[in-house]
Amino acid sequence: MIGEIVCSGFGGQGVLVAGMILAYAGMGQDKYVTWFPSYGAEMRGGTANCNVKISEDEIASPYVKEIDVLLAMNETSVDKFENQIKAGGVMVVNSSIVSPNRDFRSDIKVVKVPANEIARREANPKGLNIIMLGAMAGATEIFEPDYLKSAVDKYFADKGKVNPKNSLCFDAGINSCII
Amino acid sequence: MAKTLMKGNEALAESALRAGCRFFSGYPITPQTEILEYMSWRMREVGGEFVQTESEVAGINMLFGASAAGARALTSSSGPGFSLKQEGISYLCGTELPAVIVDVMRIGSALGNVFQGQGDYWQLTRGGGHGDYRTIVLAPASVQENADMAYEAFDLAEKYTHPVLIASDAAIGQMVEAVELKDFHDHDINKYDWVIKGRKEGEDKRIAENVYYAMGADEYKDFLLEKYKRIEDNEQKWESVNTEDAEVVLVSYGISSRVCKEAVKIARKKGIKLGLIRLKTLWPFPKKAFDALTSDIAGFLCVEMSILGQMVDDVKLATDNKFPVKCYSEFSNVPDPAIIIERAEKMLLENGGRK
Numbered sequence: 001m002i003g004e005i006v007c008s009g010f011g012g013q014g015v016l017v018a019g020m021i022l023a024y025a026g027m028g029q030d031k032y033v034t035w036f037p038s039y040g041a042e043m044r045g046g047t048a049n050c051n052v053k054i055s056e057d058e059i060a061s062p063y064v065k066e067i068d069v070l071l072a073m074n075e076t077s078v079d080k081f082e083n084q085i086k087a088g089g090v091m092v093v094n095s096s097i098v099s100p101n102r103d104f105r106s107d108i109k110v111v112k113v114p115a116n117e118i119a120r121r122e123a124n125p126k127g128l129n130i131i132m133l134g135a136m137a138g139a140t141e142i143f144e145p146d147y148l149k150s151a152v153d154k155y156f157a158d159k160g161k162v163n164p165k166n167s168l169c170f171d172a173g174i175n176s177c178i179i
Numbered sequence: 180m181a182k183t184l185m186k187g188n189e190a191l192a193e194s195a196l197r198a199g200c201r202f203f204s205g206y207p208i209t210p211q212t213e214i215l216e217y218m219s220w221r222m223r224e225v226g227g228e229f230v231q232t233e234s235e236v237a238g239i240n241m242l243f244g245a246s247a248a249g250a251r252a253l254t255s256s257s258g259p260g261f262s263l264k265q266e267g268i269s270y271l272c273g274t275e276l277p278a279v280i281v282d283v284m285r286i287g288s289a290l291g292n293v294f295q296g297q298g299d300y301w302q303l304t305r306g307g308g309h310g311d312y313r314t315i316v317l318a319p320a321s322v323q324e325n326a327d328m329a330y331e332a333f334d335l336a337e338k339y340t341h342p343v344l345i346a347s348d349a350a351i352g353q354m355v356e357a358v359e360l361k362d363f364h365d366h367d368i369n370k371y372d373w374v375i376k377g378r379k380e381g382e383d384k385r386i387a388e389n390v391y392y393a394m395g396a397d398e399y400k401d402f403l404l405e406k407y408k409r410i411e412d413n414e415q416k417w418e419s420v421n422t423e424d425a426e427v428v429l430v431s432y433g434i435s436s437r438v439c440k441e442a443v444k445i446a447r448k449k450g451i452k453l454g455l456i457r458l459k460t461l462w463p464f465p466k467k468a469f470d471a472l473t474s475d476i477a478g479f480l481c482v483e484m485s486i487l488g489q490m491v492d493d494v495k496l497a498t499d500n501k502f503p504v505k506c507y508s509e510f511s512n513v514p515d516p517a518i519i520i521e522r523a524e525k526m527l528l529e530n531g532g533r534k
Contacts, residue, residue: 020355024184027357035184035355060441061434061513062354 002031002056003142004064006081007129008038008049009073009094014129018071019050021133025143025151026054034062047076054142069140071132073115075099082108092135092177094128111139111177118172127169134173145174182357187322187347188213190358191281192221194326195253198333199366200279201227202252204241206234208260209293210349211283215255225363235260239267239280246276247387249374251333251366255281257349258291261299262307268342269308273389275373277336277343279329284348284433286484286511294511295349295434300489303346304462313407315343315414316461318432322356324459330361339410340373346461348484350434350513410463417465418457421447422472425454427523430494431482432458435514439482442516446523453523466497477530478503480523482514503530 005022007015019035026033031054038049051064065084070091072078075098078091085091087107096116104110113135115128124130130152137145149170156162185193192214195203203218215231222229228245232238238254245252256264261282271278282303286296299307306312315335317328328345336343368374375385391399421443422428431439436457446453456468479502481490488506495504507514507522 020184023355027182027184033184033355033357036350037353058437058440060437060516062350063513 002026002054003052003068003140004066005052005054005069005071005142006049006064006067006084007052007071007073007132008047008077008081009071011046011048013073014126015048015071015073016050018129018133019052021129021152021155022052022054022143024155025148028151028154029147031055032057032059034059036062047074047080049077049081069136069142071136072098073128073132075102078102078104090136090140092132092139094132109139111135113173113176115173118169118176122165122168122172124163124165124169127163127166130166130169131173131176134170135177136173137170138174138177182359184355185322185326185358186213186353186355187319187325188283188352189217190322190360191325191329191345191347191352192217194329194360195251195279195333196221196225196227197361197363198251198330199364200251200253200333201225201366202242202245202250203227203254204230204232204245204252205238205254205256206232206260208235208257210285210295210352211255211257211260211281213352214281214283218253235263236267239264242278242280243267243270243274243276243387246271246278247274247375249368249371249376251279253279253281255283257283258285258287259289262302265302265308267308268314268344269306269310269312271342272306272312272314273310273391274387275340275390276387277333277340279332279336279343279345281329281345281347283352284346292511293349295351295484295513296511297348297433297435297484298486298489299346300461300483300485303344304464304493311403313462315339315341315410315463316346317343317416318346318458318461319351320433320436320457321351322354322358325351326358326360333366335414337371339406341406341410346433348433414460415463415465415467416459417468418459419468419471420455420457421452422454422456422468424452425472426452426475426477427454427526428472428476428479429453429455429482429519429523430458430479430490431455432461435482435484435509438514438516439519442519442523445516446520449520451520451524451527453520464493464497469494469497474501476502478505478526480519480526481506481508482519484509484511484514486510
């Protein structure tokens, strides 16, 4: 198993697309991938999430039980998933809206990224998820940063909507986790 | 064609269109609605007809009409909606018409809930409607198989002029995986001589009706028995994993069988000789998979998401009641590999392994 990832946040923050890009990047390297959306009685305006698995071997269940990497785009995501992260796992936190005084688990690596500020600075309000992916690439070894960055552009190119600001957001995400 | 990422439900829909399906009639219900939604725009692009019907009953009956007219036709549903289609499926069988019907299984009786389940096994394999029939039932375990089985289902339905059901579930339907789709295939709606179409003056009229009216009861009985035997002889499909030296053999299908494969890998590393028979057809039940097994197996463990253990009877029948058959059943949760191994070890203790 290369990585079991949960992307979580408010609907509209692009968490489902962030997960889809990770699956797409995995597929591009001929890995097995699954993506599974949060599902069931979710409330409008509530927290959305998706489970992504990337593996060298066939994947059994698409549900992630023990998280290697959590992309937490809001406070509720931290509440809901922090305890499911494996010891030594990584949590990328959107520190623009997750309280700065919050205590996090000490046995995981917490990467704080002011994603909303960066998105505002780069004038790319829809780039929150790309910033989080950049930070994840910088903080984990699941994908080489350059490869994941090219996968982001290729993912959107396939859909015919490349935004040059995405790569700026991705870079800003990487830079934010270099301490 | 290169691989692409698709949701199970959407891959099934696209693949059906590529197989030449040009008619869809159905009604929304979670977790199968993406099939309908995808068809609502994509069917027009390929020049077919999409109808969102007023009910599931209308959906299956429009499908009957399209099939009688020679079209490759699809409908899909889930839970209570799939129950509503049973009368129509019985009519398709009695009339000897091909069609493909998808059940994206959800949990529970009555309204149940939208989460994945495998509680429709009896309904799918015993003929869920009235009368004396069974249908061919395919059981995909991945997005790729959702696509492949939807593609082959139409050939199979026409080969036996019989409805083919696809037993998917909410997990397979909702998840995204990489999938490789087959090329477009043209289907000629006048291909078969049983197709109902405009008749010239002087030609006999044709009606889509119960075939036994024309055949008579005796001939119909022989005809039907021969047909079901032919299906049982030729269409059993399964995958065997590490069964050659297995002491406990898991029997499973769909999303549960994926977890079983993982359990087999983990167990083998621990030195436990676990094997798996993964059903790819639920009916005909792959009895042949059990024929090859030797007699010193400690038992079979059915792994399924149905509280009552619906597969157990079929495994007992396939093995002539010679082995202990147990069941590890979950309701809405996907089975857990650790529990599978625990249950298998318990069977080994109780029944003894290979001498």
